[in-house]
Amino acid sequence: MARKIERIVWHTAAHGRDGQAFDTTAAQMDQWHRERGWSEIGYNVVIRFDGTIEKGRDPRKIPAGVAGINETTYHLCFSGHGDIAPLTPQQLQSGVQHTIAMLQKYGLTERFLNEPEGLIVMGHREVNELVKRGLAPTPTLKTCPGKLVDMNQIRLLIRQRLISMPAATYTYDSHAAGELFEGLRQVYSAAARLKLPEETLAALNQFRKQPEVDALIDRWLQENR
Numbered sequence: 001m002a003r004k005i006e007r008i009v010w011h012t013a014a015h016g017r018d019g020q021a022f023d024t025t026a027a028q029m030d031q032w033h034r035e036r037g038w039s040e041i042g043y044n045v046v047i048r049f050d051g052t053i054e055k056g057r058d059p060r061k062i063p064a065g066v067a068g069i070n071e072t073t074y075h076l077c078f079s080g081h082g083d084i085a086p087l088t089p090q091q092l093q094s095g096v097q098h099t100i101a102m103l104q105k106y107g108l109t110e111r112f113l114n115e116p117e118g119l120i121v122m123g124h125r126e127v128n129e130l131v132k133r134g135l136a137p138t139p140t141l142k143t144c145p146g147k148l149v150d151m152n153q154i155r156l157l158i159r160q161r162l163i164s165m166p167a168a169t170y171t172y173d174s175h176a177a178g179e180l181f182e183g184l185r186q187v188y189s190a191a192a193r194l195k196l197p198e199e200t201l202a203a204l205n206q207f208r209k210q211p212e213v214d215a216l217i218d219r220w221l222q223e224n225r
């Protein structure tokens with residue numbers, strides 16, 4: 001049975017010292033969490049300084065991110081230390097993009113837009129607000145994702161991005177989008193082996209770059225890569 005995800009949670013690795021934040025890898029965090037006796041890394045993805053997304057725990061399994069609400073949450077962890085340095089512009093960009101993809105994947109976009117105070121996208125420390133509302137059992141003393149990470153500003157960025165996205169002119173179907181991706185890959189590969197002329201390939205590129213095709217493949221890759 002698939003988990004029902006209700007919130008996307010942002011974390012910091014809290015990894016750094018002497019005013020310097022470190023570009024923590026998913027492998028490092030996996031090791032720390034195993035040393036703590038966990039089965040593997042607790043977060044679903046890790047976002048490095050350059051914006052690269054590294055996979056963590058398979059989101060179909062229950063993560064270990066915020067005590068008491070793990071069953072219904074998805075967790076992004078940013079390399080570095082949010083009390084020492086803000087997220088890099090690449091981390092912010094990548095984090096916003098991935099959060100939007102997960103809001104869409106888990107059918108949370110409408111709720112996020114309609115409930116501005118709903119903490120559908122939240123920082124780890126904001127679990128304390130959920131505790132006040134009776135929606136989570138366990139408060140935290142952590143500043144996670146860090147004093148220099150402004151969750152209100154991040155939610156605003158995500159909201160603006162979502163509102164300015166053109167309405168989809170297709171129906172998203174993950175299986176079909178995967179077939180589109182795989183099919184195009186096969187066509188490109190066959191075209192190369194058949195040594196088709198440049199103009200023919202240009203026509204194929206033109207199809208690949210149509211906004212709908214681009215959006216479908218982008219979303220499929222975000223969700224499945």
Ligand SMILES: [Zn+2]
Binds near residue numbers: 065124142144145
């Ligand atoms: Zn955290």
